[in-house]
Amino acid sequence: MRAVHLIIGIGLLILTACTEPDTGHPAQTPFSPQPYEHQDPPGFVPMLLPADNPMTVEGVELGRRLFFDPVLSADNSISCASCHLPALAFTDGKAQSNGVLGRRGMRSSPSLVNVGYYYKGLFWDGRVMTLEEQSLHPVADSLEMAASWPEIEQRLRSHSEYPALFRRAFGIPKAGEINRYWVGKALAQYQRTLVSADSKFDKKTRGETTFTEMEQRGWTIFFDASPSVPNSECGHCHIDPLFTTLEFHNNGLDAPRDPFIFPDPGRGGVTGNRFDNGTFRVPTLRNIALTAPYMHDGRFATLEEVIDHYASGGHYADNLNPNIMELNLDARDKAALIAFLHTLTDDTFLAKHAGDGEGVR
Ligand code: HEC
Ligand code: HEC
Numbered sequence: 001m002r003a004v005h006l007i008i009g010i011g012l013l014i015l016t017a018c019t020e021p022d023t024g025h026p027a028q029t030p031f032s033p034q035p036y037e038h039q040d041p042p043g044f045v046p047m048l049l050p051a052d053n054p055m056t057v058e059g060v061e062l063g064r065r066l067f068f069d070p071v072l073s074a075d076n077s078i079s080c081a082s083c084h085l086p087a088l089a090f091t092d093g094k095a096q097s098n099g100v101l102g103r104r105g106m107r108s109s110p111s112l113v114n115v116g117y118y119y120k121g122l123f124w125d126g127r128v129m130t131l132e133e134q135s136l137h138p139v140a141d142s143l144e145m146a147a148s149w150p151e152i153e154q155r156l157r158s159h160s161e162y163p164a165l166f167r168r169a170f171g172i173p174k175a176g177e178i179n180r181y182w183v184g185k186a187l188a189q190y191q192r193t194l195v196s197a198d199s200k201f202d203k204k205t206r207g208e209t210t211f212t213e214m215e216q217r218g219w220t221i222f223f224d225a226s227p228s229v230p231n232s233e234c235g236h237c238h239i240d241p242l243f244t245t246l247e248f249h250n251n252g253l254d255a256p257r258d259p260f261i262f263p264d265p266g267r268g269g270v271t272g273n274r275f276d277n278g279t280f281r282v283p284t285l286r287n288i289a290l291t292a293p294y295m296h297d298g299r300f301a302t303l304e305e306v307i308d309h310y311a312s313g314g315h316y317a318d319n320l321n322p323n324i325m326e327l328n329l330d331a332r333d334k335a336a337l338i339a340f341l342h343t344l345t346d347d348t349f350l351a352k353h354a355g356d357g358e359g360v361r
Pocket of ligand 2: 232280
């Protein structure tokens with residue numbers, strides 16, 4: 001019996017030795033990470049950077065590679081960037097996103113700009129608190145990348161390049177130590193670099209440019225800044241610099257069946273409090289001209305439809321936010337609001353990240 005065990009033991013040893021990748025030899029790769037110089041734009045509340053995941057040039061670079069690499073999906077067909085495209089401010093232009101095999105998700109892909117500043121919960125319903133944890137979800141989501149983590153970990157460990165990249169970023173001595181948590185950390189580091197704060201609106205705020213008459217009128221309406229124009233109430237929830245308070249509200253999209261039954265429970269699905277049903281995190285409006293269609297389910301194709309929704313006062317519900325009310329906007333006011341929303345497009349950001357997917361596969 002002993003001998004049999006021994007033989008099996010030796011067999012297993014040889015087997016693991018054979019499957020253990022000899023690529024990369026991480027321990028021979030130097031580990032001397034450079035701190036990544038993160039700077040908060042003026043007016044932003046400082047980004048909360050977790051002490052156990054300091055940003056480094058090598059960590060950001062690894063995260064960027066992983067973000068654009070379909071290696072994280074079941075059939076190597078889909079990367080994070082399939083649903084978060086740099087040219088569309090990291091959305092995908094669809095009402096609901098397509099995952100592996102064209103499977104359709106429930107909600108619209110949100111922009112990832114300034115996502116490092118979202119400290120009140122990620123996703124439309126705020127169900128996850130940190131980017132490190134968030135990154136683990138799409139990979140295993142059957143409607144998104146539909147992969148199993150043990151399989152992905154194995155793929156990365158035996159990859160020709162990743163072991164050295166993980167070594168450079170995190171100092172892990174063996175390819176076998178690559179796991180989902182390092183992947184989550186690297187993806188979080190990359191996503192914290194997606195800072196958008198150089199739109200025409202920002203330049204105007206810094207006194208570097210001026211608004212056209214329509215943009216100025218739209219700004220004044222948006223922020224209820226003068227009695228000479230009608231109010232819009234937008235600025236209560238979409239406040240600068242992030243253009244969101246990060247709070248959860250019902251903005252009147254659906255009439256509930258029964259007081260608190262909505263097609264998508266939103267935040268209520270997380271808290272279990274029926275008063276939160278039908279509320280969603282206020283999305284940013286930065287780069288909004290690029291991120292159609294709009295709302296958590298992509299129901300509105302254009303900004304005109306969005307403004308018409310707000311002007312109508314939306315559907316009544318017991319938890320309808322009191323800032324959602326019928327608005328007294330004429331066609332020119334609506335056009336002015338839209339002109340203002342276009343000043344939130346950040347060409348500097350787009351140019352900076354246009355090439356992020358280069359050099360990956
Ligand atoms: C199949 C499309 C798809 C893929 C692939 C995908 N996402 Fe997403 N992503 C979404 C959708 C849809 C949501 C919103 C889901 C919700 O709120 O319930 C989302 C939400 C997010 C959020 C939250 C943003 C916010 O505003 O709170 C982050 C961060 C994110 N994704 C990062 C990633 C990363 C990193 C990857 C790759 C590991 C990835 N996504 C892959 C579609 C996708
Ligand atoms: C009570 C807070 C509140 C007010 C006031 C408000 N919004 Fe919103 N806004 C939200 C919420 C919450 C959502 C997301 C709702 C959803 O998808 O279920 C949203 C979504 C949007 C979207 C879609 C964003 C995207 O990424 O899909 C746009 C555009 C928008 N609002 C513009 C405006 C404008 C313009 C005004 C003023 C006319 C305004 N909002 C007033 C809370 C508000």
